[in-house]
Amino acid sequence: CTCCSESFIRSDHPIVADILLDKISLDYSETLMAAAGEQAEAAKHDTMKKYHGEYILCVEGSIPLGDDGNYCCIAGKTALEQFKEAAEGAKAIIAWGSCASNGCVQAAHPNPTEATPIHKIVKNKPIIRVPGCPPIGEVMAGVIVHVVAFGRLPELDRMNRPKAFYAKRVHDSCYRRAYYDAGLFAENFDYENAKKGYCLYKVGCKGPMTYNSCGTIKWNNGVSYPIQSGHGCFGCSEDNFWDNGPIYERLTNLPGFGIEATADNVGKAVAGALAVGIGAHVVASAISKRKQVSRRINRGRENEERL
């Protein structure tokens, strides 16, 4: 869908014009290059030949393996052939976006085209996975600049994602986190307090199990990100995210995230008596943030009364 390229060209730090004009030579990109057709193919082949073993290959999109790969053909070759050919001479490979990193929507069940992330196809090269639908432009730019500036890959986590951008959960930097800790949850998207900053966990936010920098770097030069715009996190940078459960329902059996038993209790407790029935994690958080939380709870009560 080209959304990864669209995101990349919106990077402001570093600004993408500096990267393209000063830092790298962008020799082939179906979306961003001026050439098309045979000219574009010629540029690609010249680059792969001249810089064999030296170029960085950024792959956008998953590779369909079904029906001999015929679901995606470029210049008379399947995407699988194109990818293997380009990967052979690459110094490093970057899987740009969730399609290349984990298959994304094309690989969602029942995956009729057998869409496959690239690390399952080429296994003898370092592959940096930069998931997200799309990834944040500054993250994409930052990974490229790191490889170019230092001549080596950035430090990666166990899923080969750059730690600099994927070490923390969206939940950890969320500005609604104080409401989560206080047990103040939006019950639906029409809920007035959703606009005031109430936590979106009950309407499906996957921030507690999603590793990404959305809450800190944000989008469009730091203007906003989905949770700030009133929509819960999709979990788009996690493996199999389209098959990880319903988008608008909270998940009940999350490994390592055992708050479900308290989420409902917390909601009831806040609506009734604050001191009764609050789960242990809420109590612990409320102690350290008592003043801040009580101010917000009072504001929430006022809002509920107004409603």
Ligand code: SF4
């Ligand atoms: S559950 Fe979602 S909205 Fe609530 S604090 Fe965590 S990331 Fe933010």
